[in-house]
Amino acid sequence: xxxxxFIEATGFELLAIDRYLPLMGDDPGDTWDFREAMVGHxxxxxxxxxxxxxxxxxxGLRAAMLPLVFGAAWKVLDLLIExxxxxxxxxxxxxxxxxxxxxxxxxxxxxxxxxxxxLDSQTWQAIGHIYDxxxxxxxxxxxxxxxxxxxxxxxxxxxxxxxxxxxxxxQELHAFIHLAQIVAYGVRDSGLGRRSVDYxxxxxxxxxxxxxxxxxxxxxxxxxxxxxIVLQKNSEGRWIADFAxxxxxxEKRAPENHVDVWIEIPGESGYSLFGHLEDVPKQAVVIxxxxxxxxxxxx
Numbered sequence: 034x035x036x037x038x039f040i041e042a043t044g045f046e047l048l049a050i051d052r053y054l055p056l057m058g059d060d061p062g063d064t065w066d067f068r069e070a071m072v073g074h075x076x077x078x079x080x081x082x083x084x085x086x087x088x089x090x091x092x093g094l095r096a097a098m099l100p101l102v103f104g105a106a107w108k109v110l111d112l113l114i115e116x117x118x119x120x121x122x123x124x125x126x127x128x129x130x131x132x133x134x135x136x137x138x139x140x141x142x143x144x145x146x147x148x149x150x151x152l153d154s155q156t157w158q159a160i161g162h163i164y165d166x167x168x169x170x171x172x173x174x175x176x177x178x179x180x181x182x183x184x185x186x187x188x189x190x191x192x193x194x195x196x197x198x199x200x201x202x203x204q205e206l207h208a209f210i211h212l213a214q215i216v217a218y219g220v221r222d223s224g225l226g227r228r229s230v231d232y233x234x235x236x237x238x239x240x241x242x243x244x245x246x247x248x249x250x251x252x253x254x255x256x257x258x259x260x261x262i263v264l265q266k267n268s269e270g271r272w273i274a275d276f277a278x279x280x281x282x283x284e285k286r287a288p289e290n291h292v293d294v295w296i297e298i299p300g301e302s303g304y305s306l307f308g309h310l311e312d313v314p315k316q317a318v319v320i321x322x323x324x325x326x327x328x329x330x331x332x
Contacts, residue, residue, distance in 0.1 A: 036149075036220055039116045043217055046105035050214050053102045054207075067282060068263040068297055071275065077282070093183060099206050100174055100181050100188055106213035107171045110164050111136070113216055117145030117157075137165045141245075150216060151224030155249050159237050160216065166243040167209065169198055199243060208239035211256075228291040228309065232256055257291035258283070260310070264298050264320060272298070274306075275317040283310060296329070298322045307332045 034042075066078040114136050115125075121144060125131045139145075140161030143154050150157070173179035173190025180189050186203035201209070215232055219225040225233065235256050237248045262279050264272040274296060283292050292310035306320070312328040325331060 034112070034116045034119045036116070039112055039217075039220055042112055043109045046109050047214065047217055049105050050102060050109070050210055053098065054210065054214070063287070064259040064261070065282070065286060066261045067279065068261055071263055071265065071278065096183055096186050096203070097181075099186065099203070100179065102210055103188060103201075103206050104171065104174050106210040107164075107167060109213040109217050110160075113213075113220065114140050114145065114161070114164060116220065117147075117149055120146035120149050133168060137161075137168055141165050149224070150219045152230070153249065155246070156230065156233060156237075159244060159246050159248055160212070160233070162244050162246050163209070163212070163237065163240050166199075166240075166245070167201065170201060173198070201243070205240050205243070208236040212236035212240075228257060228311075231291065257293050258287045259293045259295060261295045261297065264296060264322065267319075272320045272322060273317050274313075274320045276313045277316045279310070279313075280315050295332075296320075304331050306330065 063079060070077045111133070115131050118131075118136065118139055119125075123139065123144065126135045141158065143158040143161065145157055145161075147154060147157055152160075169192045170179065170188055170190055174188070178190055180191075181187070186206075187200040188206060189200040190198045192198055212233060215229055215236070216225070219229060234248055237244065241248060260279060260283060262275065264274055267273050279294065283290075294308045294310050294313060296306035296308075298305065306322065306325055306329045308329040318326075320326070320329070322331075
């Protein structure tokens with residue numbers, strides 16, 4: 034297992050996770066929408082869920098898909114642990130690959146190449162413990178002995194010997210899925226930045242009752258906020274991103290939080306721009322949506 038192999042092997046699962054989380058309206062942080070206010074004829078909205086009318090029509094169906102997405106997330110985490118162990122010099126214990134039992138034992142002991150994700154040992158060990166704590170849930174899911182209820186939403190099952198598993202509730206399932214998504218993209222991005230580590234800590238805090246190790250203290254234990262703005266044309270017909278306005282607004286509303294910036298492009302562009310507030314300039318700038326600057330990505 035190498036980084037390229039990991040990215041290829043998890044491509045389908047990450048695509049499923051990326052598509053599923055927005056359908057749940059699953060944005061744990063506050064969402065601020067400044068688009069109407071920026072064009073001068075509307076209020077600032079808080080907590081807007083960017084989901085389609087069709088998707089919003091059947092929450093029960095979307096909730097029922099949670100175990101499948103949990104399974105995809107668990108596989109992502111499982112393969113990540115294989116990668117981290119092999120990058121640390123460990124070899125599979127079976128001719129056909131790793132046994133989950135050995136991975137559980139090694140990762141809960143803190144084994145793994147921490148440089149791959151630029152993680153501290155306590156955070157990595159906590160990730161290992163949540164992998165270990167959910168392994169039996171995964172086994173029940175794969176072997177069709179899991180129990181999933183919609184009211185309340187929770188996933189559980191029975192371990193060997195008939196011992197009932199601690200249920201994983203809806204909020205915890207969401208946190209686990211987010212956790213797998215964040216650390217997987219950390220491989221692609223050659224490490225987790227400060228905001229991603231903070232988000233990992235938030236996910237682990239949500240899962241704390243399943244952990245046998247504490248989450249590192251001093252982290253910003255909450256997810257990033259999200260802010261929507263809209264490009265506007267100047268007198269010369271060029272698109273302007275008014276980041277000065279956005280900085281001013283977020284300083285009033287969430288001065289201590291990470292902020293994900295989403296930028297609408299009016300018209301029929303078919304995509305938006307995405308970036309992190311700490312990476313964008315603090316003044317209004319001219320933007321070419323077809324060739325965005327390095328601090329923005331097309332989504």
